[in-house]
Amino acid sequence: MANDPGWGNRNNEGPPDLDEVLRQFKRKINALFGKKDSGDKPPQFDSKNLPILPIIALVAIVWFATGFYIVDQGSRGVVLRFGKHVETTAEGPHWHMPYPIESVTVVNMEQVRTVEVGYRTAEGRSSRSKELRESLMLTDDENIIDIQFAVQYNLKSVEDNLFNNRSAEDSVRGVAETAIREIVGKSKMDFALYEGREEVAVRAKAIMQEILDRYKTGINVVNVTMQNAQPPEQVQAAFDDAVKAGQDLERQKNEGQAYANDVIPKARGTAARLLEEAQGYKLRVENEAKGNASRFEQVLTQYQRAPEVTRQRLYIDAQEQILSSVSKVIVDQKNGNSLLYLPLDKLMNTTNSATVGAAAAPSVPPNTVMPEIDSNSLRSRDAFRSRDRETR
Amino acid sequence: MKSIGTVLIGIIAAILLISLSAFTVDQREYALVFRLGEIVAVKKQPGLYFKMPFVDNVKYFDNRILTLNWVEPDRFLTSEKKNVLVDSFVKWRIVDPAKYYVSLKGDELAAERRLSQTVNSGLRDEFGKRTIHEVVSGERGKIMEILQQSADRESRQMGIEVLDVRLRRVDLPQEVSESVYQRMEAERKRVANELRSQGAGAAEKIRADADKQREVIIAEAYSQAQDTKGAGDAKASEIYANAYGKNPEFYAFYRSLEAYRSSFKSKSDVLVLEPTSDFFKYMRNSSGKK
Numbered sequence: 001m002a003n004d005p006g007w008g009n010r011n012n013e014g015p016p017d018l019d020e021v022l023r024q025f026k027r028k029i030n031a032l033f034g035k036k037d038s039g040d041k042p043p044q045f046d047s048k049n050l051p052i053l054p055i056i057a058l059v060a061i062v063w064f065a066t067g068f069y070i071v072d073q074g075s076r077g078v079v080l081r082f083g084k085h086v087e088t089t090a091e092g093p094h095w096h097m098p099y100p101i102e103s104v105t106v107v108n109m110e111q112v113r114t115v116e117v118g119y120r121t122a123e124g125r126s127s128r129s130k131e132l133r134e135s136l137m138l139t140d141d142e143n144i145i146d147i148q149f150a151v152q153y154n155l156k157s158v159e160d161n162l163f164n165n166r167s168a169e170d171s172v173r174g175v176a177e178t179a180i181r182e183i184v185g186k187s188k189m190d191f192a193l194y195e196g197r198e199e200v201a202v203r204a205k206a207i208m209q210e211i212l213d214r215y216k217t218g219i220n221v222v223n224v225t226m227q228n229a230q231p232p233e234q235v236q237a238a239f240d241d242a243v244k245a246g247q248d249l250e251r252q253k254n255e256g257q258a259y260a261n262d263v264i265p266k267a268r269g270t271a272a273r274l275l276e277e278a279q280g281y282k283l284r285v286e287n288e289a290k291g292n293a294s295r296f297e298q299v300l301t302q303y304q305r306a307p308e309v310t311r312q313r314l315y316i317d318a319q320e321q322i323l324s325s326v327s328k329v330i331v332d333q334k335n336g337n338s339l340l341y342l343p344l345d346k347l348m349n350t351t352n353s354a355t356v357g358a359a360a361a362p363s364v365p366p367n368t369v370m371p372e373i374d375s376n377s378l379r380s381r382d383a384f385r386s387r388d389r390e391t392r
Numbered sequence: 393m394k395s396i397g398t399v400l401i402g403i404i405a406a407i408l409l410i411s412l413s414a415f416t417v418d419q420r421e422y423a424l425v426f427r428l429g430e431i432v433a434v435k436k437q438p439g440l441y442f443k444m445p446f447v448d449n450v451k452y453f454d455n456r457i458l459t460l461n462w463v464e465p466d467r468f469l470t471s472e473k474k475n476v477l478v479d480s481f482v483k484w485r486i487v488d489p490a491k492y493y494v495s496l497k498g499d500e501l502a503a504e505r506r507l508s509q510t511v512n513s514g515l516r517d518e519f520g521k522r523t524i525h526e527v528v529s530g531e532r533g534k535i536m537e538i539l540q541q542s543a544d545r546e547s548r549q550m551g552i553e554v555l556d557v558r559l560r561r562v563d564l565p566q567e568v569s570e571s572v573y574q575r576m577e578a579e580r581k582r583v584a585n586e587l588r589s590q591g592a593g594a595a596e597k598i599r600a601d602a603d604k605q606r607e608v609i610i611a612e613a614y615s616q617a618q619d620t621k622g623a624g625d626a627k628a629s630e631i632y633a634n635a636y637g638k639n640p641e642f643y644a645f646y647r648s649l650e651a652y653r654s655s656f657k658s659k660s661d662v663l664v665l666e667p668t669s670d671f672f673k674y675m676r677n678s679s680g681k682k
Contacts, residue, residue, distance in 0.1 A: 052396050083418035084438035100416075136569075138562060140529040143576050144569060163419050166456045174459070174481050178558045185529040185562070215457055215483060215555065234573040238580035245584035245591075252591035256598030260605075267606035271613030278617030282624025289628030293635030296646060300639055311645065318649040319671050326661040 025060065067098040074110030076158040079103070088158060105162060109155040112222055115172045117180070118148035119227065136232060137181050143189040148228040149201065151176045151208065153221045160218030168217040172208075176224070179207040193229050201226050412445035421452045422489040431490055451498060453489045457555060460484060460504050465561060466512065468519040474568065476524060479561040482511055482543065484554045491551030503552060510546050511557055514539045528562050535559065 070093050071077040077089040081102045089104075096102040118135030119128045135146050153172060155161050161168050183203050184192050192200055205224040212219045231239045303310045417423045417435045425433035425441075427448050435441055436455070443450060465479035484507060486492045496502045518535045519527055527535065539557040547554050564572060636643040656663065667675065 052400075080419060080438075082416040082438070082440035083421070085419050133561075136563065138524075138528045138564065140525070142525065142528075142572065144564070144572050164456055166454060166458050171459060171483075174461070174558070174560055178481075178560045181559075181561060182532055185532060211556070211558075231576065232573060234570075235576045235580065238577040238584075242580040242584040242587070245587035249587045249591035249594070252588075252595040253598065256595030256602075259599045260602030263602045263606050264609070267609040271609045274610070274613040274617040275620070278620035278624075281621050282627075285621075285624040285628045286631070289631040293631045296643065297635050297638070299646065300642060303642055304639070307642075311642075314646065314649055316671075318653055322652055322656045323663070323671075325658065326656045326663050327659055329662060329664040330667055331664055 025056070063098050065098075067095045067102070069094055069096065069104050069106065071106055072108070075106050075108045078105045078107065078158055078162055080105075085159060085163070107155065107158045107162065109158055112152050112154050113169070115151045115153070115176060116148075116227075117151065117173060117176050118146075134177060137184050139184055139189040139192055140186055141188050144232055145184065145189055145192055146228070146230045146232045147180065147184065147192070147200075147226070149176070149180065149204070149224060149226050151221060152223045152225070153219050155218050156220035157218035160216045162218075164216040164218070168215075168219060171212065171215060171217060172219060175208050175211045176204070179204045179211065180224075182207065189231075193231065197226050197229050200229075409445070413442050414440060415443060415450050416440050417452075420454060420456050422455050422486065424451045424453070424489050424493055425449075426451065431493070434490055436489075451493065453486050453492060453498060454500075455486060457483050457485045458500070460507055460511075462508070465563070466515075467565070468515055470519050470524050470527060471521055472523050474524055475565050476519070476527065477561070477563045477565055478515060478519070478559060479563075480511065480515070480557060480559045482507055482554060483556040483558075484547065484552055486551055487553040488551030491549070493551075495550040503550065506550065507543065507547060507552070507554070510543050511539055514542050514557075524562075524564075532559060532562075 069077060071089055071091050073091050075091070077094060077096075078085060079087045079089065079096050079102055081097070086102070094104075096104050116128075117131075119130050121128045130148070132146075135148050136144055137147060139145055151172060165171060180200070183200050187196060187200065201224045205221050208224065209221045212221065230236070299310075299314075415423065417438050419438045421438075423433075423435040423441070424431055425435065425443055425448050427444070432448070433441075460482040462479055462481070465477040467475050468478050470476060484503075492498060492503070496506070515535075518538055522531060522535070536557055536559060540554055543557055544554040563569075636647075655661075665672075
């Protein structure tokens with residue numbers, strides 16, 4: 001076949017000798033004409049060195065040179081010969097047969113590209129604008145949530161990417177949307193918004209990859225990142241309040257716990273006090289008993305030796321002690337018809353003694369011994385003293 | 393010079409002839425070769441081909457997967473007579489270029505129109521049988537499958553294969569969305585109230601439990617304390633009984649004196665006495681006789 005790809009290569013190895021090149025070229029042309037139009041007589045011309053030949057040579061060199069290309073790191077060159085894929089070249093300088101025989105497309109494989117769904121970041125700025133049409137979606141429980149995410153992808157197969165889809169890159173957005181909506185549509189709102197965010201992204205990645213593989217796009221989904229998953233703006237306030245309510249719940253519990261932590265140790269303290277006091281009481285009562293008993297027993301021993309005398313002495317001792325410390329009123333009741341006025345009310349003003357019963361006797365003889373009132377007890381009773389002075 | 397001119401002319405003529413008779417089919421294309429309007433060859437494999445110059449002409453068709461996107465989401469009624477806005481896309485490709493050319497004159501737009509009509513009516517049918525909930529979550533995958541199969545069946549006659557029909561968005565119309573938002577808001581309010589009263593309840597419970605514990609602790613301690621005291625009292629009683637049992641009569645006397653002493657020990661106690669009492673017998677006379 002005249003257009004056998006081999007012939008270009010032969011020229012490629014060609015020496016710098018122009019004559020040799022031209023000779024070959026001529027031969028080729030002759031062969032071409034000979035095959036295509038067999039009726040034509042082969043043109044005959046002598047190999048005279050004419051200026052036209054170097055020009056042709058120069059054109060040919062330039063033509064060959066157009067076949068050089070360089071593939072960057074992370075890229076692949078896809079070489080098509082007459083539209084048919086013949087090889088894929090890795091990084092480095094390469095040569096392909098020049099137009100119109102071969103062509104090359106250099107595609108960056110490793111570069112991570114991003115598709116934003118639900119929002120757009122303006123070029124060179126950090127501000128982002130919302131795309132509500134993309135970001136609002138229905139959940140399984142018929143709520144609406146607002147999700148923004150970014151898909152990062154690169155290529156895993158240059159050939160697939162180039163040959164199987166007219167606009168493989170444009171598919172990514174559509175596929176991302178359909179994948180996320182499928183998952184969100186099957187999730188409850190709380191799952192998609194809170195606990196399941198990670199999982200939504202992971203599952204979206206899997207679904208996307210599956211679909212893109214089905215289309216043979218050669219695209220590799222590196223990552224699906226949730227930028228934002230929120231309730232829609234219209235209901236944001238109510239959601240925030242619900243979150244606050246959750247905090248309130250914790251706070252109230254803590255307050256209750258704080259109260260408990262205050263009350264219970266105090267009660268333990270009180271209990272300990274009761275127990276200690278009881279213990280103290282017990283020891284006191286017992287020891288008192290022992291003491292009293294011992295004392296009594298000792299007195300008893302002596303009493304048994306001389307009962308009458310001891311009894312007398314104890315009685316008088318007691319009487320003495322009692323009478324020396326109380327206020328005394330001695331009344332002779334033999335002449336019971338005389339009237340005796342006792343300032344008992346004054347005496348009783350500050351006493352609660354029960355022994356006044358005897359004073360109820362109204363008659364006091366004239367020779368009654370006047371009440372011997374201890375001056376100590378009167379010192380504090382002005383009223384009584386003034387009365388005392390009057391009677392004197 | 394003349395011979396060189398001939399060479400040049402020869403070269404140019406050759407190039408012209410080649411360019412007229414040769415054609416390439418790209419990896420991404422099909423080619424149909426027409427001879428005076430009649431399809432004589434279908435080239436599905438890429439590479440270099442030849443044709444008759446002037447008589448044959450070649451038409452190319454994309455063999456890649458193409459995407460049909462809707463310009464605007466369409467309204468569909470669900471079985472509960474609610475409207476939903478649906479946006480979808482269709483992935484399709486030409487598999488039989490000859491059929492494709494015959495039925496659609498190779499016009500991609502016409503193909504898309506036909507496809508979208510098919511998918512649209514399919515959507516209408518399937519949505520009409522289902523509720524929003526089923527459309528959104530439950531049977532989404534099934535709907536897409538059914539649509540793909542029916543669209544594929546119909547488009548095969550046109551030389552088209554439908555690889556996938558995917559629902560991109562199924563949304564509620566704006567006015568319905570509003571009521572959804574209101575419902576969501578009410579729901580959140582309910583949750584918030586529930587949480588708050590739960591909090592109050594929990595706190596009250598904790599406090600009440602603390603109060604109970606306090607009472608229990610103190611009561612237990614009290615009972616134990618009383619027990620201890622009782623033991624003390626018992627012990628004391630025993631000691632007293634042992635001691636006083638030795639002479640009850642003297643004890644009564646002795647103890648009474650003690651009691652008198654502790655009863656009358658303040659100046660504010662007033663004793664009204666008769667001089668005839670035993671205590672004063674020596675006050676009257678030294679013999680103590682009456």
